[in-house]
Amino acid sequence: MxxxxxxxxxxxxxxxxxxxxxxxxxxxxxxxxxxxxxxxxxxxxxxxxxxxxxxxxxxxxxxxxxxxxxxxxxxxxxxxxxxxxxxxxxxxxxxxxxxxxxxxxxxxxxxxxxxxxxxxxxxxxxxxxxxxxxxxxxxxxxxxxxxxxxxxxxxxxxxxxxxxxxxxxxxxxITTKQSDRQGERGIRGRIALADAARGSLCLLYPQGRGVLRGQVEHGGPEPEVGQVVRVEDDQLPAAARMLVIGKITAVDRVAGRAVITVAPTVELDRxxxxxxxxxxxxxxxxxxxxxx
Amino acid sequence: MNVPLLLVVAWLCLGLESGLSSSIPGQPGFVLPLAVLVALSAAPGAALWTCLVLGLCVDLLTMRMHGAGGALVAVPGPMAIGYLVAGQFVLALRGQVIRRNPLTLLALSVVGMAIAQAFACGLLTARHLAHPEFEWRPLAELGRRLLSALVTGPVALVMALVLLPLAPMFGGGGGGRRAR
CATH class of the missing domain: 2.40.10.340 (Rod shape-determining protein MreC, domain 1)
Structure with a gap:
């Protein structure tokens, strides 16, 4: 050149x-x-x-x-x-x-x-x-x-x-944390009780470590570790209805409200x-x- | 410069970065050590273009979330610019280092990756400010990416065992004055 x-x-x-x-x-x-x-x-x-x-x-x-x-x-x-x-x-x-x-x-x-x-x-x-x-x-x-x-x-x-x-x-x-901004959309779920009765509703937010966490609504039965949480969210596609979000792994109390930690039943990234x-x-x- | 060989090695490194990086704690980079090696060996112009293109390939493989609906979009530019700056950094230092030493590749990869990620974070933060629907946490991401730079060092050391013997083929006479 x-x-x-x-x-x-x-x-x-x-x-x-x-x-x-x-x-x-x-x-x-x-x-x-x-x-x-x-x-x-x-x-x-x-x-x-x-x-x-x-x-x-x-x-x-x-x-x-x-x-x-x-x-x-x-x-x-x-x-x-x-x-x-x-x-x-x-x-x-x-x-x-x-x-x-x-x-x-x-x-x-x-x-x-x-x-x-x-x-x-x-x-x-x-x-x-x-x-x-x-x-x-x-x-x-x-x-x-x-x-x-x-x-x-x-x-x-x-x-x-x-x-x-x-x-x-x-x-x-579902466990991928998107941002810290207020207004981030969570997943609304319902805790399934042992006799297939309908338990309390909860709103779960992904925490980024393979778990979701959120408050349980007032008035229902107290959540327990091991209970299954299923999707009940009108904002998600209908094909997601009643699918399993995960099992409760921890129950804490924050300001008098029950806050649950939910982990999927399998490792989603594997x-x-x-x-x-x-x-x-x-x-x-x-x-x-x-x-x- | 042996371009076909570079393309093959780049293809392998991009595949490793795409398939392996997220599975290793810290998410090390597999493409940046290659960019550093090219910057150590090749002519300045070729080295800078190679770094730019490798960074652009990494950008095209990285999906970023936009909006509450979680739409995934590739954003070309951040890593391309980051890799270019890292390449320029290596070019500035290559006269002062022992190029064929694996520890040189380790050290330059760690610093180069930190520089590349810092520039990428800056551009992505600018994108977040301009377009708030872009999902981005500046400080958390910067911390994570600097950790990635640290973890890239050992990966570069392992890659040096394979890449350093190939370095003369990436050089094409770069790094020194041509005889006229």
């Missing part, structure tokens, strides 16, 4: 110009950055052949606690948890349908709800997330959308899909696969009032 080309203005200003552009992108509005999803997805695909085997080796070296139990017992526990969740969901649906019937008698059309499930292997945690965001192998190719619910093969809620790529998605775990539950609306019967 001759001396003139080496010192051309373009070469001289290319690096400073690139730096300026990157500084600008660092503070650019989020909607501008969403257009860069393509390069980010491409980079993820590029490193996946190295990332996934590495993550698999890490899981083999540090298996979750549940894997050390007897395999048969674990499967039976998964089946029990899943059937219990299904039963509670059906009971909850029954209550809702009774209310729907009452409304139908006033002429309001009925709308059904269906949930589609996709089994997605876990690729691994995303860098810089401290294990709080995991990448799973199911994306737009499986018609997964942002907001889909991730669960274990039992009934443990794992998290919500925060980003969808062509072949993979990012799941934010799962090898999750089930993505995507809610689909399927109108069932009724012709009045709907769009053409």
């Amino acid at each position: 001759n001396r003139v080309a080496r010192h051309s203005p373009l070469r001289r200003y290319l690096l400073p110009g690139s730096v300026a552009a990157l500084v600008g992108l660092s503070v650019a509005p989020t909607r501008w950055l969403s257009a860069l999803g393509g390069p980010a997805d491409a980079m993820g695909l590029l490193v996946a052949p190295v990332k996934q085997p590495v993550a698999r080796v890490v899981r083999w070296l540090r298996p979750p606690e549940s894997a050390r139990d007897d395999e048969l017992v674990r499967r039976l526990q998964d089946d029990r948890d899943r059937l219990e969740s299904l039963w509670l969901q059906e009971r909850d649906e029954n209550t809702r349908l009774r209310e729907q019937i009452r409304v139908l008698q006033q002429g309001v059309p009925y709308e059904g709800l269906a949930v589609r499930q996709v089994i997605a292997p876990v690729i691994g945690p995303t860098p810089g997330s401290g294990g709080g965001i995991v990448e799973v192998r199911a994306g737009r190719n499986h018609t997964i959308e942002v907001g889909a619910v991730a669960t274990t093969t039992g009934a443990q809620l794992v998290g919500l899909v925060g980003r969808v790529g062509p072949r993979s998605s990012m799941v934010t775990l 799962l090898s696969e999750v089930i993505l539950r995507q809610t689909t609306d399927s109108p069932a019967g009724g012709t009045d009032g709907g769009p053409p």
Whole structure:
């Protein structure tokens, strides 16, 4: 390359110009950055052949606690948890349908709800997330959308899909602490009592150490260590209804109110696969009032 | 500079950073030691561009939460600028150090990572101030990232066993005056 080309203005200003552009992108509005999803997805695909085997080796070296139990017992526990969740969901649906019937008698059309499930292997945690965001192998190719619910093969809620790529998605775990700002959204749950009666409601916030913590509402039975807390939150997708948030590991009293610490029943950052539950609306019967 | 070899090694380091970093306490970096090695060996211009591109790749692999809904977006720029500044730091010091010593790579990786993370934290804090929906805790993140810099040292020492023999292929005659 001759001396003139080496010192051309373009070469001289290319690096400073690139730096300026990157500084600008660092503070650019989020909607501008969403257009860069393509390069980010491409980079993820590029490193996946190295990332996934590495993550698999890490899981083999540090298996979750549940894997050390007897395999048969674990499967039976998964089946029990899943059937219990299904039963509670059906009971909850029954209550809702009774209310729907009452409304139908006033002429309001009925709308059904269906949930589609996709089994997605876990690729691994995303860098810089401290294990709080995991990448799973199911994306737009499986018609997964942002907001889909991730669960274990039992009934443990794992998290919500925060980003969808062509072949993979990012799941934010329910124990991932987002910020210290006031107004951070927690997860509303209900403590399940031993006789399947409905216990007290609570609002749980992630603490970032694999647990959630929050106050129990007044008036209900006193919470106890070991009780299961299930999702009962209208702000979450319907596919998350009655799923297990975790078990109570500690009960404290703060200003006269019970404050519980809840830990998921499995280590969410060491799962090898999750089930993505995507809610689909399927109108069932009724012709009045709907769009053409 | 042997660009194909650099691409392969960078690909492996990015995969390790992506798949392994979050599983190790402290979350060490696996890409920065490579950037430091290139900065020790290559011509200044090539070293700076390599650091910039490696940092940009790390940015594209890192998802950051925006908004109460938890939307995940890659923010290009913070680590790219951080790696560039770390590379410039190594360029300024490389005449004073023993380049083929693993302890040199350890020390420069720790300091370089601290510099890179500090700059990245600054830019991300600026982003948080400009766009409050971006989930960011400045002090907690700075502490965590400085810890990451410390933990990167031992990782760099292990990586030196593999990378230092490859250093001449990353050099391309950099680090000294060319004979005219």
